[in-house]
Amino acid sequence: MDLIRILKAVMTVLIIVVFLFLLFSAYEHYRMTVSTAGLIDATGAIANDLVLNDLALQEGGAKVAYVIDPGRITSLSFSKLIASENFGYRIRISSTETEWSAGGEAPEGRETCSIVLPVVLFENFRHVPGKMEVVVWRA
Amino acid sequence: MGERGISDVLSIAIMFLIAIFSGVLLHSYGASIIPSANNGQLQLKVEYAYKVLELSQVENSSLTYLEAISENLIMENIGEDASLPGDYVRERLDNVLEYIRPPGYGLVLEAEYGGAEWVQVSPPGLTAENRNFREFSGKVTMVVAEAGGGETSIIAQVNVRLRMFQVS
Numbered sequence: 001m002d003l004i005r006i007l008k009a010v011m012t013v014l015i016i017v018v019f020l021f022l023l024f025s026a027y028e029h030y031r032m033t034v035s036t037a038g039l040i041d042a043t044g045a046i047a048n049d050l051v052l053n054d055l056a057l058q059e060g061g062a063k064v065a066y067v068i069d070p071g072r073i074t075s076l077s078f079s080k081l082i083a084s085e086n087f088g089y090r091i092r093i094s095s096t097e098t099e100w101s102a103g104g105e106a107p108e109g110r111e112t113c114s115i116v117l118p119v120v121l122f123e124n125f126r127h128v129p130g131k132m133e134v135v136v137w138r139a
Numbered sequence: 140m141g142e143r144g145i146s147d148v149l150s151i152a153i154m155f156l157i158a159i160f161s162g163v164l165l166h167s168y169g170a171s172i173i174p175s176a177n178n179g180q181l182q183l184k185v186e187y188a189y190k191v192l193e194l195s196q197v198e199n200s201s202l203t204y205l206e207a208i209s210e211n212l213i214m215e216n217i218g219e220d221a222s223l224p225g226d227y228v229r230e231r232l233d234n235v236l237e238y239i240r241p242p243g244y245g246l247v248l249e250a251e252y253g254g255a256e257w258v259q260v261s262p263p264g265l266t267a268e269n270r271n272f273r274e275f276s277g278k279v280t281m282v283v284a285e286a287g288g289g290e291t292s293i294i295a296q297v298n299v300r301l302r303m304f305q306v307s
Contacts, residue, residue, distance in 0.1 A: 004147070011151045015158050022162030030169045040176035044183050051187075066190040096238070115180055117187045118239035120194040127203070129195045129235050 036111070042082050043113040043136040046089055049080070050134065055093075057122045067120045067127055068093065070100045078103045079139060086139040095121050095130040106137040113137075181273050185303040188239050188246060189275040192301065197223060197231055204232055205250070209279040209297035212252040217283070217293075229259065236261035245306045247272075250279075252297040262306070270304040 055072050056063035070093050080087050090103025106112045114135040121130035192204045200223055202210065207221070207228045214221040232248070236259065240246045245265050250257040260266075279297045 008147055008151065012154070015151070015154050018155075019158040019161065022158065023165060026162065026165030026168065029166055033169050033172050037172045037176040040173070040180060044180050048183065066187070066194055115183075116241065117184060118191045119187060120191055127195045129191045129239055131239070 036113075038083075038085075039111060039113045039136065039138065042080075042085070042087050043115050043134060045082055046080050046087060046136055047115050047117055047132065047134045050076075050091065051117070051119060051132070064122075067122055068130070068132065069122050070098075070130075073100050073102050076102065087136050088139040089134055089136045091135075092133045093119070093121065093130060094133075095123055095128055098123065103135075106135070110137045178273075181303065182275075184241055184244075185273045185301060186275045188303065189277065189299075189301045191239050192232075192235070192248065192299075193277065193279070195235070197228060204228070204235060205279045205297075205299055206281065208232075208248075208250050208257050208299070209252065209281050209295070210283075212250060212255045212257055212297055213281060213283055213293075213295045215255045216253040216295075232259055233261065233263060240303070243306055245304050247302045247304070248299070249302070250297055250299045252295060265306065272302040272304050274300055274302040276300040 051068060052065060053063070054076055055068045055070075056065065057067040057069040058064070073091065073093065076091070078089055078091075080089065088104060088106065090101070090105070092099065092101040094100075112135050114133060116131055116133045119130050119132045120127050123130075194203055196203055197207050200207065202223060207223045210223070211221045211225045211228060236246050236248065240261055246261045248257070248259045277299055279299055280294065281297070282292055282294050284292045
């Protein structure tokens with residue numbers, strides 16, 4: 001009888017330990033999921049901001065929405081603050097004829113997220129289709 | 140004693156099952172967060188693909204791709220020729236759609252005016268039915284001066300829709 005009681009107590013403690021382990025594991029998984037989703041959202045936000053503001057073609061003092069002037073790539077800071085978090089990025093813009101790229105590399109082992117967007121480039125005084133790739137990481 | 144033994148084993152087994160089941164539930168909490176973020180990126184891509192067609196110019200022309208399509212539809216409606224032939228625009232558009240569509244995804248461009256339609260799919264030959272889409276739509280407004288040989292101008296609005304789907 002005592003042996004059975006001891007066994008029951010041990011099994012109960014074991015189940016509690018397993019439950020606590022699962023709880024901790026689920027929390028870590030949730031934290032990582034939220035962090036990854038945050039990086040994905042930040043990547044889209046940075047790419048959007050680059051097209052609409054930092055790289056936007058200037059005509060008559062006004063920005064032309066959704067048209068990129070690739071020459072402005074040299075004026076970028078390659079760092080953005082989003083929701084109190086600092087993000088670093090590098091960028092590559094390409095048309096069917098030319099390519100521009102700038103920015104640093106992510107620290108080794110750092111999680112990165114990239115997005116490739118079709119964009120309109122101001123090239124040779126014409127608006128031509130192009131692509132912009134942005135790779136983002138937490139600084 | 141036998142019945143008490145069985146009830147003890149049963150209660151421990153149920154506790155174990157509850158612990159495992161709750162672990163599964165806890166891990167599945169927030170499972171939709173990353174797909175939701177990915178959907179946001181895909182929506183951004185289809186919006187930007189639409190903007191490329193709206194703002195980039197057809198080769199050897201000042202018209203944008205959507206303007207060229209709209210002009211073709213409007214002119215078809217009033218029985219006149221467009222400045223850029225439809226076949227030429229379609230061929231150029233095939234190249235642009237192929238260039239801007241994300242790998243693993245197809246694009247369907249649909250434009251409609253006064254009963255006339257323009258539908259173009261990339262990659263060509265693929266059917267776009269029965270697929271899940273992300274879409275972006277808008278209107279292209281054009282003024283056609285001295286339409287139909289008369290002295291009045293018409294202002295026409297063409298409905299355009301760009302849809303993106305996953306190619307299986």
